[in-house]
Amino acid sequence: MCWTRSARRVLGLVLLCAILLPGAVAAQSGTRYIVQPGDSLRSIAETYRVSVSSIVQANGLTDPDFIWSGQALIIPGAPERSVEAGAAESGLAAADQLGQALFLLGPLAEGTALPDGLPVRAHARLALPGGTGYIASGPADAVDRLAAAGVPVRLLDADTAGKVYYFLDAAAGDARGLAETIGAAVLYAGGRELLVGLPAGDERRLLDEAAAGVGPERRAVALALLPATALVAAEQPLPERRSIPAESVDPMVAGLLPLVTQSALSQRIGELSGVYPAPVGTGSVSFYSRYTWGGQIRSVEQYLYEFYASRGLTPRYATWTYGSYSGRNVVMDIRGSLHPERIWLIGGHFDSNSNLPYSSAPGADDNASGTAATLVIADLLRGYQFADTIRFIHFGAEEQGMWGSRSYAANLRALGAQVMGYIDLDMFGWDSNGDRVVELHSGTGTYSNYLAAAFISANTRYLQGLNVELKGSSASRFSDHSSFWDYGYPAFLGIENFYDDMIPRDRNPYYHSTGDIFGRVNLDYVARFTRAALATIAEEAGIYSGAPPSASPTATSTATFTPTATPTSTPTRTPTPTRTPTPTRTPTPDGSPTATATPSATPTAAATLPPACVDKVSNGGFEVTGSWTFPTTASTAGYTTAQAHSAARAAQFGLPPAAQALKTEAGPERYLLGGLAPLGASYSSGYQKIYVPAAADSVALSFWYKPGSQAADGDFQRVLLLEPSTYAVIATLMRVRENNTAWQEKVFDLRPYRGRYVVIYFEVYNDNITGTDRAWMYLDDVQVLACSGAGRDGGSLLDPSAWLPALMH
Secondary structure, eight states, X not given: OOOOHHHHHHHHHHHHHHHHSTTOOOSOSSEEEEOOTTOOHHHHHHHHTOOXXXXXXHHTOSOTTOOOTTOEEEETTOOOOXXXXXXXXXXXXXXXXOOSEEEEXXXXXXXXXOOTTOSOEEEEEEEETTEEEEEEXXXXXXXXXXXXXXXXXXXXXXXXXXXXXXXXXXXXXXXXXXXXXXXXXXXXXXXXXXXXXXXXXXXXXXXXXXXXXXXXXXXXXXXEEOOSXXXXXSOOOOOOOOOOOTTOOOHXXXXXXXXXXXXXXXXXXXXXXXXXXXXXXXXXXXXXXOOTTSTTHHHHHHHHHHHHHTTTOOOEEEEEEETTEEEEEEEEEEOOSSEXXXXXXXXXXXXXXXXXXXXXXXXXXXXXXXXXXXXXXXXXXXXXXXXXEEEEEEESOGGGTSHHHHHHHHHHHHHTOEEEEEEEEOOOOOOTTSOOEEEEEOTTOHHHHHHHHHHHHHHHHTTOOOEEEEESTTOOOOSTHHHHHHTTXXXXXXXXXXXXXXXOOOOOTTTTSTTOOGGGOOHHHHHHHHHHHHHHHHHHTTEEOSSOOOSSOOSOOOOOOOSSOOOOOOOOOOOOOSOOOOOSSOOOTTOOOOOOXXXXXXXXXXXXXOTTEEEOOSSTTOOSSOSXXXXXXXXXXXXXXXXXXXXXXXXXEEOOTTOOOSSOOSSOEEOXXXXXXXXXXXXXXEEEEEEEOTTOSEEXXXXXXXXXXXXXXXXXXXXXEEOTTTOOEEEEEEEEOOXXXXXXXXXXXXXXXXXXXXXXXXXXXXXXXXXXXXXXXXXXXXXXXXXXXXXXXXXXXXXXXXXXXHHTO
């Protein structure tokens, strides 16, 4: 076997960090450990039974609270760990593997965390009778230590070498029959899932047999990979959420909901399931299967990409890898104007499955319904402004165990992305009895339940008439939302009445079969679900018109949730909006896109981000007051409405011709970098401290500026990178004296500064503020994009030139 691309990338990052970064690992004795997503120094120290301080000292770490995924650490005094057979050939270090043995821990009482100092890593959380359980791995002799710590423990497999483990959906088909067919050992059987283990060489057979199905009905079985990475212990804490009064109706949202039509959804579902030819490239394709290993999967990816491109948007491909397999997720952002770093995700998987997956897997319900809903919502929201970023996402390989979403969520965690929540839209096209019951699988996470409560509230306030059954401890893991749970991000799954619980199930009898066709989709049901999802994401991301909202969100939303299954009432009224908004671009929900392989260049403040990217700059559009520091000088920089590249405001540096100095200087002016300006000269500056993620494949600073100068020889405009503690100059990125009547853009590669904090510093210097020859600069749309994954055409992001030109219009 050869090294995988992802493994080579991680190795390259580790080597680069070892060369460039302070605190890189020196040559010392001890075990070499590669930091995994979700790790902390404390958890690593507990695993190896060493102190945190010894790891800090051995690795020369300057900040014990900061480590990054992919970083190599020396664990002093720990015994050498063996590499399992085949690990070197696959490019996976020992730290990427499960421990020697596999255990079931628990049940622990709800709200009780695993005790500190356990010699195991948890990989999955389970709902057990009487509390919470965990699938964990560690040394084979850990049973006694776990028992001594008061943790109920059962050994599941004494030797994990050369094996893979999958959860099988116990309620979908003959899961036990599937395990018996391939000779997999059933290690755990719960109400919702079975855990099976099998040799890695039999993994593809498991996936093929799960698709084909077993038993007389040959119904496919859903499955989920047990990841080798450590489970993130708790949800990422969120900032305060926007207050949405329990009875309020936003007129913009209300005006959008009637535009979610059955005909718009019908067109998209029909194209995805093969009823209508789908525009792809310069022609069309009739999709007979969206199976991950089928012959049309690349065309499906291209169809999704080109849908957004045909609307003047900028979609991206985000490559996922698992072992020797790879594919592409499709991503498109509406960038937030106030807090672009806050990301709300909505979407679902686009691949399909059936008992004949290579020749016929139309997947009209599963999951053309959720994919179509995502496209229609994006089409309607693209002309509106939001405080936070909305990310529309389509995952591949969900049917193989959430491969696409797991890779993507891991990248977001490694980049430190602030994911506010993910709404997983996965099959809601079947409602045979017309009761409009939907299930929200929010699990036990506090913020996941807040997000589900927002959906329930939107359904009620906007009168969509869905009867919602909320699933907490009985929530399913068999969709992409579970990938976000495992990496500590809030998420919930929205699905039709699929499982038995408080309400008897109304499961699609054609699930995972060739019979999941367009003609069996309940379009009224799909439309109601889509409208509730649109209202939820629009309100949570902060839809607005006119000036941006306040920089500080108000108190926590008043929407509430009930931890038990509670169906809502079924209103029959249709909302009457008080006002219909006029978007900046007219939505075309019923139109068929004109395919084009290249996105149209559309200047807009809401430039979309590449896949698995985060913007590390806060308030880069200067639309609110905050995040930037403008030192007080005789020509203090600040916010302005006189000029703007986008939206309403920008930052102004220096003194335009009509401007006056703020004060008469009493003496020479000392500026941030410690120097003195001669009497009469003045520095006009602004800066912000950011962190450049070590795990990013590409990091780029970009900004738009409009410089002005009246030929004063001693004046200049410049951009620097500074040390956060001393403000010493790390790099001079730009030093010019320019005069330009048009906005222009600069882009700088920040990869050499990965893994450290820096200050981005903008400045204009005037050598005589009392004279008539002056220099000034307007600044807007400042971004530091840190990206991980593949570019628009599946290529590497190591070179920003692969994706920046398309981003910059």
